[in-house]
Amino acid sequence: xxxxxxxxxxxxxxxxxxxxxxxxxxxxxxxxxxxxxxxxxxxxxxxxxxxxxxxxxxxxxxxxxxxxxxxxxxxxxxxxxxxxxxxxxxxxxxxxxxxxxxxxxxxxxxxxxxxxxxxxxxxxxxxxxxxxxxxxxxxxxxxxxxxxxxxxxxxxxxxxxxxxxxxxxxxxxxxxxxxxxxxxxxxxxxxxxxxxxxxxxxxxxxxxxxxxxxxxxxxxxxxxxxxxxxxxxxxxxxxxxxxxxxxxxxxxxxxxxxxxxxxxxxxxxxxxxxxxxxxxxxxxxxxxxxxxxxxxxxxxxxxxxxxxxxxxxxxxxxxxxxxxxxxxxxxxxxxxxxxxxxxxxxxxxxxxxxxxxxxxxxxxxxxxxxxxxxxxxxxxxxxxxxxxxxxxxxxxxxxxxxxxxxxxxxxxxxxxxxxxxxxxxxxxxxxxxxxxxxxxxxxxxxxxxxxxxxxxxxxxxxxxxxxxxxxxxxxxxxxxxxxxxxxxxxxxxxxxxxxxxxxxxxxxxxxxxxxxxxxxxxxxxxxxxxxxxxxxxxxxxxxxxxx
Amino acid sequence: xxxxxxxxxxxxxxxxxxxxxxxxxxxxxxxxxxxxxxxxxxxxxxxxxxxxxxxxxxxxxxxxxxxxxxxxxxxxxxxxxxxxxxxxxxxxxxxxxxxxxxxxxxxxxxxxxxxxxxxxxxxxxxxxxxxxxxxxxxxxxxxxxxxxxxxxxxxxxxxxxxxxxxxxxxxxxxxxxxxxxxxxxxxxxxxxxxxxxxxxxxxxxx
Numbered sequence: 243x244x245x246x247x248x249x250x251x252x253x254x255x256x257x258x259x260x261x262x263x264x265x266x267x268x269x270x271x272x273x274x275x276x277x278x279x280x281x282x283x284x285x286x287x288x289x290x291x292x293x294x295x296x297x298x299x300x301x302x303x304x305x306x307x308x309x310x311x312x313x314x315x316x317x318x319x320x321x322x323x324x325x326x327x328x329x330x331x332x333x334x335x336x337x338x339x340x341x342x343x344x345x346x347x348x349x350x351x352x353x354x355x356x357x358x359x360x361x362x363x364x365x366x367x368x369x370x371x372x373x374x375x376x377x378x379x380x381x382x383x384x385x386x387x388x389x390x391x392x393x394x395x396x397x398x399x400x401x402x403x404x405x406x407x408x409x410x411x412x413x414x415x416x417x418x419x420x421x422x423x424x425x426x427x428x429x430x431x432x433x434x435x436x437x438x439x440x441x442x443x444x445x446x447x448x449x450x451x452x453x454x455x456x457x458x459x460x461x462x463x464x465x466x467x468x469x470x471x472x473x474x475x476x477x478x479x480x481x482x483x484x485x486x487x488x489x490x491x492x493x494x495x496x497x498x499x500x501x502x503x504x505x506x507x508x509x510x511x512x513x514x515x516x517x518x519x520x521x522x523x524x525x526x527x528x529x530x531x532x533x534x535x536x537x538x539x540x541x542x543x544x545x546x547x548x549x550x551x552x553x554x555x556x557x558x559x560x561x562x563x564x565x566x567x568x569x570x571x572x573x574x575x576x577x578x579x580x581x582x583x584x585x586x587x588x589x590x591x592x593x594x595x596x597x598x599x600x601x602x603x604x605x606x607x608x609x610x611x612x613x614x615x616x617x618x619x620x621x622x623x624x625x626x627x628x629x630x631x632x633x634x635x636x637x638x639x640x641x642x643x644x645x646x647x648x649x650x651x652x653x654x655x656x657x658x659x660x661x662x663x664x665x666x667x668x669x670x671x672x673x674x675x676x677x678x679x680x681x682x683x684x685x686x687x688x689x690x691x692x693x694x695x696x697x698x699x700x701x702x703x704x705x706x707x708x709x710x711x712x713x714x715x716x717x718x719x720x721x722x723x724x725x726x727x728x729x730x731x732x733x734x735x736x737x738x739x740x741x742x743x744x745x746x747x748x749x750x751x752x753x754x755x756x757x758x759x760x761x762x763x764x765x766x767x768x769x770x771x772x773x774x775x776x777x778x779x780x781x782x783x784x785x786x787x788x789x
Numbered sequence: 790x791x792x793x794x795x796x797x798x799x800x801x802x803x804x805x806x807x808x809x810x811x812x813x814x815x816x817x818x819x820x821x822x823x824x825x826x827x828x829x830x831x832x833x834x835x836x837x838x839x840x841x842x843x844x845x846x847x848x849x850x851x852x853x854x855x856x857x858x859x860x861x862x863x864x865x866x867x868x869x870x871x872x873x874x875x876x877x878x879x880x881x882x883x884x885x886x887x888x889x890x891x892x893x894x895x896x897x898x899x900x901x902x903x904x905x906x907x908x909x910x911x912x913x914x915x916x917x918x919x920x921x922x923x924x925x926x927x928x929x930x931x932x933x934x935x936x937x938x939x940x941x942x943x944x945x946x947x948x949x950x951x952x953x954x955x956x957x958x959x960x961x962x963x964x965x966x967x968x969x970x971x972x973x974x975x976x977x978x979x980x981x982x983x984x985x986x987x988x989x990x991x992x993x994x995x
Contacts, residue, residue: 587812
């Protein structure tokens with residue numbers, strides 16, 4: 243029944259309610275006014291309880307084009323409930339001016355604190371402020387008119403205004419959010435059902451407080467009212483704003499019933515002031531709880547999204563880095579395949595010649611089998627890499643791995659490999675890591691350095707390793723073009739690259755591999771003027787303590 | 790001095806050397822294997838006949854470097870390159886560097902033998918041509934000053950009469966020089982004479 247979507251809020255056109263909604267509103271307005279017509283001042287519509295104001299604000303908030311229906315409802319309920327006063331002119335004037343105030347309040351609420359934001363502390367406090375200002379304005383207008391018409395003596399102006407204010411305020415604070423967030427009722431219901439013990443506790447608390455305040459204790463003693471705070475605040479703490487509003491609604495109804503049925507109770511207006519305090523406290527507390535729940539839910543959702551995207555990325559980048567790796571492995575794989583095919587063809591020729599007992603046949607076939615095994619070994623390594631296997635951590639001597647890799651690079655046709663300088667600390671302790679991961683990371687870093695220094699006449703790439711704070715720092719430094727601040731910031735994110743032909747996944751993958759080994763990979767200050775990457779590996783402590 | 794055409798196989802992978810040697814021998818080809826470009830290069834000279842079959846990626850000197858070295862030393866052997874993964878850039882560099890062919894591993898044996906046979910016959914033809922040129926240049930060297938002038942002018946398309954005017958001798962004398970020159974150079978037609986003059990031009994230029 244309620245529409246407060248952003249499109250309706252932002253369009254300047256008045257939004258009109260359908261006949262059913264208007265009818266429902268109109269009847270509810272009159273009924274609410276009638277049932278809350280308790281302890282009025284001089285038989286005027288100045289009661290310490292005006293739930294219809296909450297209804298009016300919610301109605302105008304959702305359907306801004308229904309000014310005259312609201313004014314009409316004020317007018318009619320005035321006549322029906324309180325009769326036509328001597329000064330007839332006051333009725334339309336009052337109805338129109340109060341409706342104007344609420345129309346303004348609805349506009350303020352829409353622009354300053356839309357109902358969606360009454361889930362955060364900030365939004366809720368704004369809502370309370372607007373409600374308070376609305377009540378005092380409407381009260382001033384209304385009581386002012388009564389005073390002008392001499393229906394209220396001038397000396398009673400202040401007390402009448404206070405009565406009017408607290409009634410309107412409580413009406414707005416309680417009913418407006420309840421009505422406008424009605425669509426969330428199923429959510430609240432589920433929240434209540436999932437915690438039956440708490441629900442029973444709060445209900446019992448309300449009942450017990452009511453019994454103590456109105457039946458057992460001295461109802462005139464306002465101190466007992468504070469008992470209501472316990473269940474109401476509990477509801478706010480457990481279910482946030484919606485739970486609190488429900489508890490407050492029950493409380494408000496019981497207050498009206500209690501005051502009407504029982505004599506000798508405190509004046510309702512005093513109870514209503516306490517009720518205002520309770521409403522403000524509960525709303526603010528509930529907002530904090532709701533806000534925290536929402537942000538926790540949001541964080542959970544974000545985390546899930548992040549996990550999903552990381553999983554996708556891991557897959558995508560594994561495929562991409564493997565471009566380079568696959569090329570290396572293809573070379574390796576083709577070696578045994580070439581030998582294998584040649585051995586088999588040779589065997590075929592030997593057999594076709596009719597010389598079946600060629601002495602070379604058996605050893606050739608055995609050699610072919612060896613080559614097949616060699617190929618399958620390489621394939622297994624490739625598959626393991628694609629499968630994203632867990633790291634196989636072992637105690638490793640870093641220097642030979644690095645030297646072997648650099649040696650292999652030097653043998654390749656890549657230009658610039660001669661500029662690689664190795665400075666490995668000879669007393670380096672063993673590291674605890676996965677050999678293949680180290681190789682992939684290091685080749686990636688060296689490949690980047692080679693690319694970065696490609697255009698320099700005097701390229702230098704320095705690979706150093708030293709021990710520091712229970713880890714080995716293996717770094718690749720170059721005097722290449724370095725990188726911009728932008729690239730530097732997003733460096734380890736996937737698909738960020740300064741290369742025209744790169745996918746930009748190498749570093750992201752390298753970092754995840756480094757972390758899988760319990761190490762880390764980060765950018766350090768280059769001492770050569772280009773870029774320096776530092777790969778920190780954990781030391782194998784067992785090896786070190788018992789050499 | 791007849792040299793047996795040999796396939797100089799260069800690959801750092803022992804299994805590949807072993808397998809290809811076996812296969813080539815079974816196919817009736819003479820081959821010699823080397824584990825590095827340096828070792829192979831030490832064995833090659835201008836009198837080597839046959840072709841080079843080398844891997845691209847090797848420790849030390851690479852296949853492309855070996856190709857450049859063979860060209861600069863005027864060893865004149867066709868070079869067939871083997872690669873585990875043919876990327877366009879390397880292929881282009883190899884062909885621009887004067888490689889005879891480029892094969893991807895694993896190699897189809899029939900294609901391999903076909904390419905190697907072609908390379909060997911190409912080498913033989915090239916060698917034959919080089920020998921012929923050398924003989925012809927030797928013959929040109931036996932010509933006298935006048936005979937050489939007549940050869941050059943005939944090559945430019947001049948008639949006997951025009952040559953006579955150019956050299957300030959009688960047309961009859963031109964006829965005599967021309968006959969003697971053609972005999973020395975073993976030419977039977979004016980087309981052969983033109984070829985010889987072109988050869989003279991190119992050798993003078995180089």
